[in-house]
Amino acid sequence: MPEARPEARQWRRFGAGEQLVRFAVYLLLVATVVAAGRSVEIIPEFLYDAPEQMQDLLVRMWPVDFAHYPKGVHAGLMETLQIATLGTLLALVLAVPFGLLAARNLTPLPPVNFFARLVLVASRSVNSLVWALLFVAVFGPGALAGMLAIAFRSIGFLGKLIGEAIEETAKGPVEALTAAGAGTGALIWYAYWPQIRPAFWSIVLLRWDINVRESAVLGLVGAGGIGMALDTALNLFQWERVAMVLVAIFVVVIIAELAVTQVRKRIL
Template sequence: MSDTVLPRPAAALNPAQREWQRHTPLQRVLRFTVWLVIALAVVQSLRYIEIIPEFLYDAPEQMSDMLARMWPIDWAYFGSDVQAGLIETLHIATLGTLLSIVLAIPFGLLVAPNLTRHRGLNLFARIVLVASRSVNSLVWALLFLAIFGPGPLAGTLAIAFRSIGFVGKMAGETIEQMPRGPIEALQASGASKFSEIWYGYWPQLKPAFMSIVLLRWDINVRESAVLGIVGAGGVGMVLDTALNLFQWPRVATVLVSIFAIVIVTEVVVTQIRKRIL
């Protein structure tokens, strides 16, 4: 029997040398850099927003005073102006969403590289969708107010042009992730491009697209409620009038009504998605 002793691994000879580290030195440096940049950004932001301490100390008292002025709520004001403003808000959101669908579908098809195999068209569609999302709905409303004047038309167009980027981007990403099997089968059978889109892409896109449209309509109801502050129609104009006249009970009526309509639309969208999708 041999007395030869096999050498043990270095780790077994000295277990104290083994040390587990969650992050590598480079990762630790990067994490520290990120946190440092965030801290510097916060400090720089606090310097530029010019917080006045006296206003902060007085804020609770001012808030309680404003709430006291809003009570009791002027429910009689609802039937005269608020109800008409809410209906106009729903019309703006609905028509704006429908118009955005018509305008967004072509760009959603162009932005998907597996459907439109032309980089120039892909880039053009992506620029349009990014531009639509980059401009806030209030800014769109101000632009259309300068063209068409105050009223619900400017609000409808603002909602539509703001929604193009959202609907088109989500539709394009859904098309990109579709399986190629049904599409290749249609191509092999000699189907036209329209048949390929209608029978290959649309059946797969339809559930996600309906969900996107419902979600966007829900968002548009909330956004259209404030467009009236700049004169673009809806219940926001009623709110702006009450604020300018310091009619605080009427302001409370408008705010409660907006909150209620947002809750109702949320419930409606949820129920529709459960039953249709």
Template structure:
């Protein structure tokens, strides 16, 4: 009797993984190792260039130094303002489309599978295309300049804002909505009085986050001709004026840091 009790812990020794799990994990690591090797082979590393890289970097750094600060007031500042406008207008524009789409995508507000699918497809297509690719398309449509940039930013942001907002709407506690329904409120009133107050902090937080991302994205859109800092940077790189490139990079860095600070400040107030 007492013997079996003493033996019990031995037979019930705890192990984190079963043998099968251990084998599966080893196999997974093997697959990852093989995948890394295969992809290294396929990207065709030119080893001479790779060994050379530190030297090249030093060289580029030397050419960038000192940054051509005088270039900032002449050209960079105007381009920076354009970048701000592209990001801000694009974000606002995306909001107009993302709001109705997020409502259609949230299955608790729109209990219609077809409409949910439609909205989700729209949101996914918006997200599946990179801002730069959207910009290429809209440069072809509107011609080069900030308009193409703003529309590209908007189209990329619709998916982001719509998806996150749609998910926030789906997580709204059902109780308050049920109470409004019981009082005879229309669907519109339910959205305005039940859903909106509940998702408002999330909404502003999403918009600020997207604005932050858009500032960064719109500073490179100029590479494909869609206005803003990227256009100036492209011109400087093409003419090997690395001192100017340095100023532009510093500007982008400063803007991203400032954007981060501003967004953090407002988010704390909103939530």
């Protein structure tokens, strides 16, 4: 029987090979999840009294100790904001060169690209808390260690995204300027920069927003900011003060997000 009738044809979205690969991926995923679920150590007794403990926690946190804000929280909060801002600025200064070197179209030298990418990956692979531990060991506890931790963690993020933004630029302006005899500096300033400017500022704002959140916890390892106040209150089981610190962090994070949205609307 001829298979010419169009309604009898089977349409498949994926070929046999693709289906096989997808099936294998699904199988592997399920196997991984099952293996992880079976071997992870969860103590059931802890789970049973979790609701009770949660309730206990909330009761201890109430009422929030707002009186503690002026003496114990405000200074830390301001320090956190400064850590985030200065860290982002320092990271920007350090990340731009690596971003330029990592972009394959701007720097057509594979070994240099590789080196820049390696630096960026290394910076991103180390969590900001670990960077903070390292800098606390080097510079001693305090906001300086926190700022450097934020900066070193942000280099990878900013550099990678700036490099990608440069790689996505249109070639037209670059070729036109090259044909007119422009040097590298002029190329970057007149051909690449106008094209990546919106992406650049939105990347910086995004990272600042992330850094405000991250710098709030650095104090747990001694790197300054509001985390120090949180750590003290936690160690002394002063849950009303813990609640105060959490409320303060929450409010600052929300304000930072709103500010970033507003600034983005204005300048982009």
